[in-house]
Amino acid sequence: MANTSSKRIASQNEVAIKNMCYGHLLGNIVPLLIRVLFRREAFLLSKKAIALYCVSLALSHFLYRQLKRMGTPRRDSTGNLVxxxxxxxxxxxTDWTFDVLYISWLAQVGSAILGEWFWWIYIVIPTFVFYKSWTIFISPMLFGRSSSLGQEEQKQEGSxxxxxxxxxxxxxxxxxxxQEGTWNTQTTRK
Known part of the structure; x- marks a missing residue:
């Protein structure tokens, strides 16, 4: 029998998967309809636009399938949560995967409505990765401890x-x- 936490996670996952399914359908079908109905000539003449749309469609579908596979609750034959x-x-x-999925949908819809230049929204992803890499790994390795770590250390030194x-x-x-030795090890009674 599943505990309350597992049941809560399962119900949250089911809602998230259902919403993600709607987003996946809207994020992939609406741009195609807009392009076919309103911007047919521009879309069909541009091989670059078709290629970008196909790559974006493949990426969003892959991420959707991964998240759906990860979050789908399993149940036994009687319907009990396994x-x-x-x-x-x-x-x-997981949170970053959702972000990339949302950016893919935004790029598809935005490029269908506003034009092919909107594909540049994808530049947000490597920029964010570089920012995270810089603040977590590169900067501390090159310049020693970062300023935020120094502030935390100062807080710990202060009482x-x-x-x-x-x-x-x-x-x-x-x-x-x-009291034990020079260091004060404080323990309180419960």
């Missing part, structure tokens, strides 16, 4: 309100605080 699937609301790669409070208790000889 596995809730991966949590589609988790941060990190927090709780540490100050425990220090005052230990100075008064409060039995709730133990």
């Amino acid at each position: 596995s809730s699937g991966d949590d589609l609301n988790q941060p990190g790669m 927090s309100k709780r540490q100050e409070k425990l220090k005052k208790r230990s100075e008064r000889g409060d039995p709730r605080v133990k």
Whole structure:
């Protein structure tokens, strides 16, 4: 029997997959209809536009299938939940996969409505990857610790309100605080 958390994740995943299905259909069919009905000549004459649309369609379909496969809950023959699937609301790669999927849909619809220059929206993806790589890996390796890490370190060196409070208790000889050696290791009774 599945616990409450698994049931909650499964129901959230089912809603997310249903919404993603609607988005996938609208994001891929609406641009095609706009191009065929209103911009037929421009679309059919441009091999570049057809190629970009096909690549974008393939990318969005691949990401849609991956997310659907990851998040689909499995049930046994009686309908009981066996596995809730991966949590589609988790941060990190799953969240970024959704972002790339949304950008693909935006590029398809935007290029159909506004023109072929709108495919440049895809430049957001490598820019974001470079930004994340720079702040997490490259900058700390080249220049040592980043400024944000330095600020966190300064916070840790300074005393927090709780540490100050425990220090005052230990100075008064409060039995709730133990002192060991030069470092104050504070433990409180429960």
